Amino acid sequence: MSCWLFLILPVSAFAGWLIHWIAGNYFMNRYLPRQDAPLAAKAGHWAGQLMKQSFNIEQKISDPALIEKAMPSIEKHIDDFLNVKLKEEIPMLAMFIGNKTTDKIREVFIDQLKTLFPQVMLQLTANLKNELNPEQIVTRQLTEKPLSSLxxxxxxxxxxxYRNAGLLYGLVIGLVNLVLLCFVL
Known part of the structure; x- marks a missing residue:
């Protein structure tokens, strides 16, 4: 058996490493950058769907329980307006308005707010959803800072x-070739 046959081992190891080096560089420098735009679009679409499914803002904001939680604070501000600020701003009007009148005005304000509040909040959330489109935001961010660079x-x-695995695979293949050649020769 010739000593030249033992060159099969380093040549095979180098070939395995080289093939893996070429494949890895192709993947990282050619294939992956080409996938940035489609991946950004898919990620944006996924984020948009996730926001629509899990964060149903319209339903949560128009929930009557939320309005009931906010009512004590709203009533406090209405009372402050009717009993303090209105008298400060328009003192002549304060002379003609008594407690029964302010209580009735307060009641009308609260009833109007209970009916108006859900509609206004739905309109605000619809505008907010249009302005804060998660699909566009994620797509734009991933386009500006591509996944391949990250x-x-x-x-x-x-x-x-991966390259070292290629070296090992090449060495094993070279060893198998050397053993086969030893049995054949």
């Missing part, structure tokens, strides 16, 4: 292990 930094160690 992954290159994080994938350096995995890419090194």
């Amino acid at each position: 992954m290159k930094k994080d994938m350096a160690a995995q890419l090194r292990r």
